[in-house]
Amino acid sequence: MQELKNRAIELLENGTVARVLGWKIGENTYDPEPAFFDSVEAMKDFVYNNFCAANLSKYMIEASKLEGKTLVCLKPCDSYSFNQLVSDHRVDREKAYIIGVGCKGKLSIEQIKKSGVKGILSVTDSDPIQVETLYGNKELPYTAGMLSRCFSCKGKEHVVYDELIGESAETSTVDRFDEVRRIEAMTPEEKFAFFQAELSKCIRCNACRNVCPACNCRKCVFDGNKFDSAQKANVDSFEEKMFHIIRAFHVAGRCTDCGECSRVCPQGIPLHLFNRKFIKDINTLYGEYQAGADPEAKGPLTSFTTEDAEPSIVSKGGIV
Amino acid sequence: MQRIGVFVCHCGSNIAATVDVKKVVEMVLLEPGVVHAEDYQYMCSEAGQAKIGAAIADKKLTGIVVCSCSPRMHEATFRKCAERYGLNPYMVEIANIREHCSWIHKDMQEATEKAVILARAAIAKVNLNAPLQAGESRVTKRALVIGGGIAGIQTALDIADAGYEVDIVEKTPSIGGRMSQLDKTFPTLDCSACILTPKMVDAAGHPNINIYTYSEVEKVSGFVGDFTVDIRKKARSVDATKCTGCGVCQEKCPSKKTPSEFNRGLGNRSAIYTPFAQAIPNVPVIDREACLKFKTGKCGVCEKVCQAGAIDYAQQDEIITEKYGAIVVATGFDTIKLDQYDEYAYNQSKDVITSLELERIMNAAGPTKGHLERLSDGKAPKEIVFVQCVGSRCSDDRGKPYCSKICCMYTAKHAMLIRDKYPDVNVTVFYIDVRTPGKNFDEFYRRAVEEYGVNYIKGQVGKVAPQPDGSLLVQASDLLDNKQIKMKADMVVLATAIEPNQGVRNIATMLTASIDTNNFLTEAHPKLRPVESPTAGVFLSGVCQGPKDIPETVAQAGAAAVKVIGLLAKDKLTTNPCTAKPDELLCNGCGNCAKVCPYGAITYEVRQVNDHGIREDRRLANVNSALCQGCGACTVTCPSGAMDLQGFSNRQLIAEVDAICR
Ligand SMILES: Cc1cc2nc3c(=O)[nH]c(=O)nc-3n(C[C@H](O)[C@H](O)[C@H](O)COP(=O)(O)OP(=O)(O)OC[C@H]3O[C@@H](n4cnc5c(N)ncnc54)[C@H](O)[C@@H]3O)c2cc1C
Ligand code: SF4
Ligand code: SF4
Ligand code: SF4
Ligand code: SF4
Ligand code: SF4
Numbered sequence: 004m005q006e007l008k009n010r011a012i013e014l015l016e017n018g019t020v021a022r023v024l025g026w027k028i029g030e031n032t033y034d035p036e037p038a039f040f041d042s043v044e045a046m047k048d049f050v051y052n053n054f055c056a057a058n059l060s061k062y063m064i065e066a067s068k069l070e071g072k073t074l075v076c077l078k079p080c081d082s083y084s085f086n087q088l089v090s091d092h093r094v095d096r097e098k099a100y101i102i103g104v105g106c107k108g109k110l111s112i113e114q115i116k117k118s119g120v121k122g123i124l125s126v127t128d129s130d131p132i133q134v135e136t137l138y139g140n141k142e143l144p145y146t147a148g149m150l151s152r153c154f155s156c157k158g159k160e161h162v163v164y165d166e167l168i169g170e171s172a173e174t175s176t177v178d179r180f181d182e183v184r185r186i187e188a189m190t191p192e193e194k195f196a197f198f199q200a201e202l203s204k205c206i207r208c209n210a211c212r213n214v215c216p217a218c219n220c221r222k223c224v225f226d227g228n229k230f231d232s233a234q235k236a237n238v239d240s241f242e243e244k245m246f247h248i249i250r251a252f253h254v255a256g257r258c259t260d261c262g263e264c265s266r267v268c269p270q271g272i273p274l275h276l277f278n279r280k281f282i283k284d285i286n287t288l289y290g291e292y293q294a295g296a297d298p299e300a301k302g303p304l305t306s307f308t309t310e311d312a313e314p315s316i317v318s319k320g321g322i323v
Numbered sequence: 324m325q326r327i328g329v330f331v332c333h334c335g336s337n338i339a340a341t342v343d344v345k346k347v348v349e350m351v352l353l354e355p356g357v358v359h360a361e362d363y364q365y366m367c368s369e370a371g372q373a374k375i376g377a378a379i380a381d382k383k384l385t386g387i388v389v390c391s392c393s394p395r396m397h398e399a400t401f402r403k404c405a406e407r408y409g410l411n412p413y414m415v416e417i418a419n420i421r422e423h424c425s426w427i428h429k430d431m432q433e434a435t436e437k438a439v440i441l442a443r444a445a446i447a448k449v450n451l452n453a454p455l456q457a458g459e460s461r462v463t464k465r466a467l468v469i470g471g472g473i474a475g476i477q478t479a480l481d482i483a484d485a486g487y488e489v490d491i492v493e494k495t496p497s498i499g500g501r502m503s504q505l506d507k508t509f510p511t512l513d514c515s516a517c518i519l520t521p522k523m524v525d526a527a528g529h530p531n532i533n534i535y536t537y538s539e540v541e542k543v544s545g546f547v548g549d550f551t552v553d554i555r556k557k558a559r560s561v562d563a564t565k566c567t568g569c570g571v572c573q574e575k576c577p578s579k580k581t582p583s584e585f586n587r588g589l590g591n592r593s594a595i596y597t598p599f600a601q602a603i604p605n606v607p608v609i610d611r612e613a614c615l616k617f618k619t620g621k622c623g624v625c626e627k628v629c630q631a632g633a634i635d636y637a638q639q640d641e642i643i644t645e646k647y648g649a650i651v652v653a654t655g656f657d658t659i660k661l662d663q664y665d666e667y668a669y670n671q672s673k674d675v676i677t678s679l680e681l682e683r684i685m686n687a688a689g690p691t692k693g694h695l696e697r698l699s700d701g702k703a704p705k706e707i708v709f710v711q712c713v714g715s716r717c718s719d720d721r722g723k724p725y726c727s728k729i730c731c732m733y734t735a736k737h738a739m740l741i742r743d744k745y746p747d748v749n750v751t752v753f754y755i756d757v758r759t760p761g762k763n764f765d766e767f768y769r770r771a772v773e774e775y776g777v778n779y780i781k782g783q784v785g786k787v788a789p790q791p792d793g794s795l796l797v798q799a800s801d802l803l804d805n806k807q808i809k810m811k812a813d814m815v816v817l818a819t820a821i822e823p824n825q826g827v828r829n830i831a832t833m834l835t836a837s838i839d840t841n842n843f844l845t846e847a848h849p850k851l852r853p854v855e856s857p858t859a860g861v862f863l864s865g866v867c868q869g870p871k872d873i874p875e876t877v878a879q880a881g882a883a884a885v886k887v888i889g890l891l892a893k894d895k896l897t898t899n900p901c902t903a904k905p906d907e908l909l910c911n912g913c914g915n916c917a918k919v920c921p922y923g924a925i926t927y928e929v930r931q932v933n934d935h936g937i938r939e940d941r942r943l944a945n946v947n948s949a950l951c952q953g954c955g956a957c958t959v960t961c962p963s964g965a966m967d968l969q970g971f972s973n974r975q976l977i978a979e980v981d982a983i984c985r
Contacts, residue, residue: 068939090914091911092911092912093911219911219913220909220911220963221909221910221963222908222963223963224962224963227909229909229964229973229974302915305918305960306918306919307919309829309832309833
């Protein structure tokens with residue numbers, strides 16, 4: 004952390020970058036927030052700990068419009084999102100100075116709470132996690148507080164960076180498509196019931212959309228009046244399904260599976276599942292493809308070859 | 324607000340017998356924007372059109388909906404009509420209450436209800452229509468014919484005679500197609516080569532025809548009037564400008580063991596070869612798979628013997644890029660593989676052959692020099708059995724569901740020719756039905772039976788079993804006499820089903836031309852536009868569109884040529900104004916639309932926009948409306964909904980759906 008901070012200050016001082024995009028210390032260890040730091044003075048609040056889960060790549064859309072370069076700290080998974088934003092022409096690679104930061108799996112206070120700990124006063128981001136509660140001190144294994152996405156991490160390589168700082172540790176223990184297979188095995192009725200139950204919890208706070216690096220339109224179709232689709236309140240459960248299904252299709256082929264949508268959802272809806280299914284189908288139908296791995300790559304959904312799967316295969320209920 | 328007139332057509336009784344047209348009139352008058360509605364017997368007639376004209380003037384209509392037949396039928400008619408009476412033609416919408424409604428319903432109440440709903444959808448759309456202006460695009464006065472069989476040759480000759488340049492792309496080393504493999508042809512029994520070769524020579528010598536043999540179409544872009552095509556000219560390894568066609572190389576080539584494609588594998592050819600003596604061009608190709616020079620580096624005999632110095636082992640494939648106004652597909656057919664028909668012992672016995680192989684055997688230039696003989700032992704057969712419908716009219720997936728159409732006639736031809744030349748040979752034909760419609764066709768078949776004594780038995784052959792003595796045991800049923808037949812034969816000829824040539828799928832995909840479940844190319848309308856593909860500027864000629872014999876092929880080839888000539892004769896084409904248009908405030912400049920545009924119509928530029936007071940330089944999509952074909956691929960790819968198709972905007976489509984679901 005100190006090395007990262009020192010290097011960032013150095014780059015600010017020598018004028019390589021005009022500002023730093025990182026995380027700002029919160030009230031507690033567990034609530035750092037994304038923030039821009041435009042002076043050495045401001046850098047006193049800079050933090051990078053194991054709770055810094057937020058993907059900063061999307062902030063580069065605004066940063067790309069500013070004078071000078073922005074130093075951006077990207078975790079390995081964030082680097083895919085960054086590349087995808089570059090290939091969507093929403094982020095300018097030249098405007099970024101990327102420090103690829105190491106990652107040992109990110110922690111989440113929600114996850115810690117879910118493991119049954121109550122009355123939390125403070126937590127550490129260490130392994131094991133030390134928790135101070137109203138009812139005494141507790142020790143939790145690191146994995147008990149880890150985000151579910153980190154168990155199926157794409158790996159600790161950065162696909163784009165200018166320099167690397169910090170160590171990483173392997174965290175992937177499960178096949179990310181296992182969850183998809185579980186749903187594929189359901190009957191259509193069970194699937195419908197599953198998604199209906201999940202999606203009906205949505206309060207249309209828009210957090211998932213706002214955080215998603217693939218949801219990078221200047222004006223979202225749900226905010227405009229062009230299609231009569233603007234709809235903020237949860238008035239009709241059908242509207243919710245429309246919102247999520249349309250959103251899933253809009254990011255299909257560009258979703259890097261960063262897992263931010265599920266992380267930020269206050270209702271705990273496993274939103275990433277929609278696009279994981281798409282990713283699995285894309286892999287089966289068009290060959291392995293990872294959005295953001297290569298910003299120059301042709302996306303399988305926006306390219307055509309005569310070897311492409313026939314529509315008849317796709318319409319027969321997709322590939323399972 | 325639009326002022327909409329709705330015109331409900333009876334189409335005689337086609338619509339009015341099932342749809343209560345008066346009720347439709349009454350109901351549509353309640354719709355927003357509708358200021359006029361009437362019904363009439365034939366809206367498309369002059370009187371009907373005059374009614375539309377009168378209403379446009381009297382009621383100051385800004386848009387009209389015609390509830391009638393399919394827009395494929397009369398959309399153009401009503402658009403022209405509107406234009407004549409001063410209304411922008413794109414302010415016309417058709418509600419298809421015939422094909423989509425009256426023809427498929429029996430119950431009047433249901434049909435009427437549906438007709439009202441369909442009208443409502445069209446009205447909802449017109450409410451959002453805006454006048455559009457059609458542009459113009461140029462026409463490249465040159466045609467491409469893919470496939471150099473009789474179909475392709477005839478089409479090319481007809482187009483060339485009208486004064487336009489034509490290129491033929493043929494994938495084998497010579498033009499001629501299947502017809503060059505045939506011996507004599509029904510119904511007149513003239514020799515195939517005698518009528519084909521003069522046409523081949525004409526094509527080769529025609530100043531307007533340019534032939535690329537041993538070549539294939541590799542890439543197609545563009546659209547009607549302005550296609551750009553990449554043609555791969557495969558390396559012949561022989562310089563066509565030097566070769567005199569003497570044939571010494573073929574004679575001297577030591578590698579002579581490659582099965583001849585032209586003789587259907589019944590004989591061999593050398594590594595350097597022309598498929599047949601009358602090949603056009605008369606320039607050999609080296610089959611690099613068989614050539615010793617290419618395989619081992621040693622040999623080089625042909626180079627040594629060639630007086631003209633034409634052999635060029637270093638020749639490379641060449642890509643030729645050319646522009647065309649029209650493309651004709653004439654890729655023809657092949658016979659199906661018989662691997663799944665073990666009961667006929669085709670793979671077990673040399674004496675079980677296909678009809679096409681028999682053509683080669685009977686041909687004087689064929690593997691047996693025209694002598695009818697068994698391929699196993701060279702003996703003259705005494706008993707020949709023909710089996711019809713092998714793989715045709717087949718209900719399981721081993722064969723084809725359709726009738727191959729030519730087999731009844733050529734089998735009668737084969738039977739007759741054999742009986743004529745070898746009167747001592749017994750000929751038996753097993754058939755399901757004999758289908759011989761066509762001028763002089765039934766007479767031809769009856770001659771086989773009555774004059775030539777061919778033994779026709781209605782029934783199917785269940786099994787052909789090779790016997791130890793070299794003969795073939797044929798088990799069949801006689802359906803008329805209701806008995807089982809077992810007979811010995813020396814030779815069995817299978818009238819094998821035909822199918823479109825391999826590779827037609829690829830061609831169809833490149834041309835975005837549609838094909839049916841049997842891989843035959845689909846026509847724009849089965850009755851009224853039989854030689855046009857639904858893709859504008861693409862035409863169909865010969866068996867690639869459906870089974871047919873030579874007279875029909877030639878007739879269709881001429882028809883396709885006329886369509887091409889009609890297109891090339893125009894200097895300009897009016898373009899479809901329903902092109903894509905991005906909303907600059909919504910566009911992300913993400914680049915997805917250009918990736919999916921099949922016509923390369925989209926580019927990007929950085930422009931300043933004023934987004935509600937914020938001035939910003941943004942990367943934005945730009946559509947070249949001269950190139951855009953209105954396919955809509957970009958509109959569905961655009962995540963922000965910035966890209967819209969004029970005349971089919973997202974809003975209009977949603978309004979239609981909403982009107983239907985109301
Ligand atoms: C056994 C038999 C006997 C017959 N006897 C008679 C008869 O007596 N009388 C009669 O009227 N009809 C007869 N026919 C029917 C006749 O052969 C056809 O009607 C005729 O050949 C059709 O011509 P075509 O040009 O459409 O196809 P083809 O002759 O098949 O020509 C197609 C050409 O296109 C070329 N090609 C294919 N794919 C490509 C590609 N991708 N790129 C470039 N080139 C390509 C092929 O190499 C070929 O040269 C007989 C057919 C058979 C099988
Ligand atoms: S949909 Fe979810 S997982 Fe996919 S890119 Fe957006 S936030 Fe990440
Ligand atoms: S974050 Fe969750 S609750 Fe909020 S809009 Fe997305 S799915 Fe709905
Ligand atoms: S190099 Fe030899 S094998 Fe090859 S074509 Fe010439 S003569 Fe035949
Ligand atoms: S509609 Fe869009 S994708 Fe289709 S041709 Fe026009 S610009 Fe290209
Ligand atoms: S896809 Fe849509 S948002 Fe993207 S560049 Fe094209 S018009 Fe603009």
